[in-house]
Amino acid sequence: MGSLEYSPLFETKRGRGRIIYRSFAISLFVAICFIWFYRFSHILDTKFEDGKWAWLGMFGAELWFGFYWILTQALRWTLVFRQPFVNRLSQRYEKRLPGVDIFVCTADPDIEPPMMVINTVLSVMAYDYPTEKLSVYLSDDGGSEITFYALLEASNFAKHWLPFSKRFKVEPRSPAAYFKSILSSGYPTDPLQLKELAAIKKLYDEMEKRIEDATKLGEVPKEARLKHKGFSYWDSYFSRRDHDTILQILLHKKDPHNSKDIDGCVLPTLVYVAREKRPQYFHNFKAGAMNSLLRVSSHISNGKIILNVDCDMYSNNSQSVRDSLCFLMDEEKGHEIAFVQFPQIFENATKNDLYGCCLLSISEVEFHGADGFGGPLYIGSGCFHKRESLCGMKFTDQYRNDWNSEDDQFKEAFLHELEEQSKTLASCNYEENTSWGKEIGLKYGCPVEDVITGLSIQCKGWKSVYYNPSRKAFLGLAPTTLPQTLVQHKRWSEGDLQILLSKYSPAWYGFGKISLGLQMGYCVYCLWAPNCLATLYYSIIPSLYLRKGIPLFPKMSSPWFIPFAYVIVGETTYSLLEFFFCWGTFQGWWNELRIWLYKRTSSYLFACIDTILKLFGFSDSTFIITTKVTAEDASKRYEKEIMEFGVSSPMLTILATLALLNLFCSLSVLKDAVIWKGGLEAFETMVLQVLLSGFLVLINFPLYQGLFLRKDNGRLPISVSIKSIVLSLSVLISFSFA
Ligand SMILES: O=c1ccn([C@@H]2O[C@H](COP(=O)(O)OP(=O)(O)O[C@H]3O[C@H](CO)[C@@H](O)[C@H](O)[C@H]3O)[C@@H](O)[C@H]2O)c(=O)[nH]1
Ligand SMILES: [Mn+2]
Secondary structure, three states: OHHHHHOOOEEEEEOOOHHHHHHHHHHHHHHHHHHHHHHHHHHHOOOOOOOHHHHHHHHHHHHHHHHHHHHHHHHHHOOEEEEEOHHHHHHHHHHHOOOEEEEEEEOOOOOOOHHHHHHHHHHHHOOOOOHHHEEEEEEEOOOOHHHHHHHHHHHHHHHHHHHHHHHOOOOOOOHHHHHHHHHHHOOOOOHHHHHHHHHHHHHHHHHHHHHHHHHHHOOOOHHHHHHOHHHHHHHHOOEOOEEOOEEEEEEOOOOOOOOEOOOOOEOOEEEEEEOOEOOOOOOOHHHHHHHHHHHHHHHHOOOOEEEEEEOOOEEOOOOHHHHHHHHHHOOOOHHHEEEEEOOOEEOOOOOOOOOOOOOHHHHHHHHHHHHHOOOOOOOOOOEEEEHHHHOOOOOOOOOOOOOOOOOOOOOHHHHHHHHHHHHHHOOHHHHOOOOEOOOEOOOOOOOOHHHHHHHHHHHOOOEEEEOOOOOOOEEEOOOOOHHHHHHHHHHHHHHHHHHHHOOOOOOOOOEOOEOHHHHHHHHHHHOOOOHHHHHHHHHHHHHHHHHHOOOOOOOOOOOOHHHHHHHHHHHHHHHHHHHHHOOOOHHHHHHHHHHHHHHHHHHHHHHHHHHHHHHOOOOOOOOOOOOOOOOHHHHHHHHOOOOOOOOOOHHHHHHHHHHHHHHHHHHHHHHHHHHOOOHHHHHHHOHHHHHHHHHHHHHOHHHHHHHHHOOOOOOOOHHHHHHHHHHHHHHHHHHHHO
8 A cells, every 4th residue: 555545535726816816806995995985975075965865875885895795705715626536546445435325306297307307317327336336316306107107217228328338438428418419529439339329329219209208198108007016106196295105116236136237237226205295294395305315315225425416417427426535535634524516517508608507607716715715515416415414413523434334234025125114214294303404414494405504514513625627527407598597596595695594694603613714605695685785776876867967976087986997997807807717708798797687686686575574474485496498499599599588577577677767868868968068078977877877778788679679489578568668667757856
């Protein structure tokens, strides 16, 4: 073993350019202070009367923006990049690798098609990892017979797919994604592989046809039903919200008839679980599903490592398990690491990322920054946990990893018993009067169960690691319409705000438990929602006052103009550079800016309102599942990056109203400037308001198109157009008389 024994399993590098960035940040901070001072001193100055309240509001908004900007610096101060050494891992631990339990969650066969789900399942079954140590659990909150049927089909297809993908080391190992990738990257040249490819593609197509047919019919074929006892569960099945636990071990190494692939190698364990649902028991969404799986899996395979993926997030890299183990098993630092989070990358993102779904600056910059201060947030999919820390264990200095596990004692004959015993662990009343959802497992009651759980783990003394490899580890599906994007962000921002107000607030609870930098980092996300106030103010008031001819910013010739100009130019240039650094395009940056504005003025506003309602007990949190299917015409528009509005929603009404308000203000100012003689001078005294209003008009261009120019189904519905025109005109008129 010698010197190798002491070489670490991973290394950590700091990002470059720290000094340049920090100097820039400090200079920007100075400029922000000047702006604050300018507002403050001018408000004290009693001479001016016009728009005094508006000035106070501007001061409030700028205080907020400045404060929030300071928080975001924590995520940019020290970036950290990780590199695992997989070879060293195999050299030292190949024979002693821990068991890994993989949880795939699905909840609705209509918006999460069974074909997609089983592709994800197959991709994780095919990890380059000893199969006898791998167990895959599918949690089906939809309790769907079709999904079960699809998984049964997948368990048979796996017998061909796993040997094929391992023999030829194919990537990615989701069959659908692999077949798609060879269309663009070219067919394999090896004649043997080509022959086997044809055979396996045929098997896949046949399976796909059977599953698609069943999906369309909404019914499993009779022959299939008779062949597997598992379907009998659906005889007593009442509805998605009212049924017994359905638990089937489809593949298990101790099953004498059904455990090996066509080459005679053992397959990973594969289990289907639809936990019991009863109307009188609240099911706690994904957190409830995960906790059921935690218990069920502890009884069946009890892997020390747990990977969680959403049903759309297939594995794109067969090495990821090993990558993550390099962090968790490192002899020196591994014991304090609770989880390894990979970024969420979206396969269906278009080139210029119309809806900003890639969240580039979060995955390429901010999470590296959080890692520098103790570790990234847990964001659900694509995260490897230690079972112990996920189940609530505290970290102490005495804690050491122990990867030795006793071999499970189950004998073949006991497989059925094993199923029966595990079933009780997924029943509704199991959690009554226990600490599940509070101290053990994922936390309940928050729409972002993942973030709050990760935070509480970190507050128990654990660290986490962010690993962002160049070959992406997981690929999923992002929403493809504007309303869906806004709804998803409402759930996230609402959940994050609730964390701030909860027992686990990073601001209070986290104090002394996690580093100050990480506390600030968490607050960046927890304070997403409150951003709506300042942003709404900034996108309404200056334009209205512009129309009235009342300046709210210093004029161009004043020295106070300089800090404003510096902050605007500095921040814009920086964000553009950061975006390019993350491999974004210019158009993508512009699109992201638009979504930034839309989220802040609609999703975040509703998130704030709902959080307040919830505080007073007027509303319950829900989990609106993001649909993973797009209608054909909408999907064509998505490919062409044409914004999809489509449905009528209050969020769209707000966006359209704001866009129109700014359009009207800008037009009327433009008209005045042309008609009046002194009109152009107004531009000089109010240049920043003119610019702001002009910017808001420019960025809203797709919205005006959707309102007035488009005829397709994705345009803004007429009802929204009428409401927003009426609303914006009323605001404008009432303000003129105010
Ligand atoms: O009652 C439920 C609701 C959802 N899900 C599953 O949860 C996952 C995430 O749902 P999705 O609608 O895709 O939400 P996203 O906003 O895309 O998910 C992100 O944000 C969620 C928290 O809001 C995290 O749970 C996810 O892991 C994270 O990827 C999916 O696999 C669902 O099937 C359930 O199992 N049960
Ligand atoms: Mn999703």
